[in-house]
Amino acid sequence: MLTFDDAQQRLVHDAPSPTRTELISIYGAAGRVLAEPIHAVLDLPAADNSAMDGYAIRHADFQAGQALPVQEHCFAGETPAPLAQGRATRLFTGSMIPEGADTVVMQEHAREIDGGVEIDAVHCAGQHIRRRGEDIREGQLLLPAGTFVQPAQIGLIAAQGIEQVRVFAKLEVGILTSGDELVEAGNVRAPQQVFNSNAPMLSALVEGMNARVSRVLLSRDNEFELRCAFSQLLTQCDLVISVGGASVGEKDFIKPVLESIGGSLAFCRVLMKPGKPVFASYVAGKPVICLPGNPGAAFSVFALLVSPLIRHMQGRANVFPPVSRIPLRGVTRGGGDRDEFLRVQCRPADDGQAELVPFAEQGAGSVSSMACASGLARIPTGSQFCAGTSAAYYDFRHWLE
Incomplete structure (x- = not known):
């Protein structure tokens, strides 16, 4: 098992x-990643201009x-x-400064x-x-x-008159959920079944990071279906995210199926809670x-481990968003053997902090x-936390962008 930090970095x-x-x-570049640097092709401002509505004069x-006679309005x-x-020239914000003028007097x-x-x-x-x-x-x-x-x-780019930019192609992501108990929303659910919440949730997370979900598949818990599903996704996608079947139960077939199609294991299980079964x-x-099959665990692992991976595969320079430290209210716990990640709401306290x-x-x-x-x-592992202790805070506004 890897520590959380080692898994994230690896x-x-x-x-x-x-x-x-x-x-x-x-016009279509928002949310994309530049594949080459952009240099200025002209000075900005391109000429001396007025910062105010007013009059251009010689200070002397x-x-x-x-x-002073007004020679023109420009x-x-x-x-x-x-x-x-x-003489003076009447100017407006953005007007060029006439040759010979060295001062603008605001109209007030x-x-x-x-x-x-x-x-x-x-x-x-x-x-x-x-x-x-x-x-x-x-330059x-x-x-x-x-x-x-x-x-x-x-x-900034448009101000240089640049019409097109070279960007990396969108990352293509495939999503596979597996489990005999799963049924898609909109279908009739038997008492022993649960609706598949992970597939639409992960699709939204991927799309929210400006990657493209190329294919979403649901497989039963058998090796043939899983092998076919992985083969399809790996043919079409740059990255595959699967959910469920990753633990050590009798129907957890993901690892042997991946081995059978040439997969090499990078790591198996991480010292984090929730999310230990991730590999x-x-x-x-x-x-x-x-990812683990439980939706809360799947969401947390996506935010903490998968989102930096996606940013890297998109070509982004900043892969790891900032982590702030903020006091944690009403918690007395710690000493565990895994890093624990609590779902929290960041709010202003009575003192405004x-x-x-x-x-x-x-x-x-x-x-x-x-x-x-x-x-x-x-x-963190082994730490003792009491109310008011500052904790590392992974803000979804940044970690899921």
Whole structure:
């Protein structure tokens, strides 16, 4: 058995990196990963421009109480004439600074009367001018390869006039659930059966990370069906996630089936609660991650172990999201032989500071607390926790992105 940290690192270290790329429009680039760096092709701003609505002047021409004739009004997108000595140009936010001007007076400090402008205050030369290249210089690295593109990054790219970007192809993921007791939602359920919650849950988790679910299969607990299902998924997918049949029961056939189709075991079982039965295998270089069948355990293991693996296989530079430390309320426990991950809700305490509130129901099969949790609090192996102790907090907003 591996420790939790070793399992997390090994999955990322051993998994393949993406190789397939495609050129796409920036309009479809949100949620994709850059396959090559993006450098600036022009300065931003591209020319000196006004940061305010106001008047461009020569600072040396300002004299309190003396009006300066306004030689023109120049809007954003227009090219102003050079500024004549002793005159002013009416500007608007984003207007180019006319040649010869060195200062912008905001309109709140100016009054235009009879074709001239009276200025009541100028604080310093150069005020309210955005200088060419002060934000971005041509040739500057804007975004490295491996950047997970979000709206702000798209705005940065578009500001350079770049229409298309090269990204890694979407990761193709297959999902296999197995068990004679499973029945799909919408079908008639016999008393001995349960509805298959893991398949739609895992599909949503995968899609929520901007990977693509290529195929979802349900298999009975027999080796022939499982072998056929794995063969289909491995043909079509980069990564296969299976649920159930991973333990040591009489009908837990996943490990022997994977061995029969050439799978090599990466690790078997992890010192974590919930999630101990998880194991990983590789078939023809493709990872197969086998999660526990209980939905609470499957969800937790996906968030903690599978999500970094997916980020790595997508080509993202940042694979492990930040882990904060926040006081854990009302818990006195510890000393176990596995790292325990409690489903918690992060809330403001009476003093306004964040605290983690654990749910009473922490069973691996619980779906109620899982649906309300904002993240997981970690209680390390052998540690003693009492109320108010700060715990490592794995926030689903980051770990499932």
